[in-house]
Amino acid sequence: MKTLEFEGKSVEEAIENAIRELSVKKEDIEYEVLQQPSKGFLGFIGVKPAKIIISLKSKSNKAEGKEEAICSNAEKVKAIDYEVLAKKFLRDVLNNMNVMCEIHAEDKGDTLKVNLVGPDMGILIGRRGETLDALQYLLSLVVNKENKDDKYKRVVLDTENYRKKREETLIRLANKLASRVKKSGQSITLEPMNPYERRVIHSALQGNKLISTKSEGEEPFRKVVIELKK
Structure with a gap:
């Protein structure tokens, strides 16, 4: 049987x-x-x-x-296993945080996208997305621990389209600071950022003929430096 x-x-x-x-x-x-x-x-x-x-x-x-x-x-x-796993884990966490919201999960290939929808999502975003990043990290650990395919499952956790808005803000910041570096000739060191945000800065300025970028320091205090090309 x-x-x-x-x-x-x-x-x-x-x-x-x-x-x-x-x-x-x-x-x-x-x-x-x-x-x-x-x-x-x-x-x-x-x-x-x-x-x-x-x-x-x-x-x-x-x-x-x-x-x-x-x-x-x-x-x-089996086909929705990762979606169910993500929803269950996040529901338990959010209940402990007394946060009520909808959890939408979509498993596509090597990426699991999860979106949280509800009122007052600012508490889940935190200062510059720190809380959201922490939840995403924990969810990634849970999902990949149960991953039976032995392939890394990329997890993207978002709410109120924060990821896209933050990326647009970082791109504007990168271009603004690059212009300042061109005028002054002095390098600028940004505040510590997570790997994703540093990649956004590097990517935004990689085509600039006069500006170069590099990362310095150790995690979690690693920073991007914007400077004139030598």
Whole structure:
């Protein structure tokens, strides 16, 4: 008899997830608990869901048809696995932060894009995106820990189109400071930035014939230096 594995915050929720996904009644299934749920460190880091194995009780023709449906649904569940994983992790984190919002996830190839939609998203962005970057980093750790393909899954977490707005702001800043360097002849060192923001600055000025850029220092205090080409 074919079996499938399902997860939930509790054993009961895992059973409900299985019933809903497979369109069966509770009395038609048997289950075995593989893992009891755990809240993890600080209530969200290292959270472990309840895991169960589901199988059908009957061997009738109807049951065999159900088993075929299980196989079909299994492929669908597998296809959205990263999306489900991301939503569950973020929902647990956001609940601990008392933040209510919608979580939209889209898994495309080697990139998982997640967008948070709700009121007062500034608390999730933080100062210059620090909170959003931290959440993205944690989500990336969780997703790639469960990655069964042994291929790195790039995670992009955004809200209120912050990433694009921040990129546009950095490009304007880079061009403004480059003009200042041209006029004064003096190099300018920017404040510490994360790798993504440093790449935006470098990229914005890489085609400038008079200006060059470089990064100096150690993480997390690494900075971009804008200077005249020598």
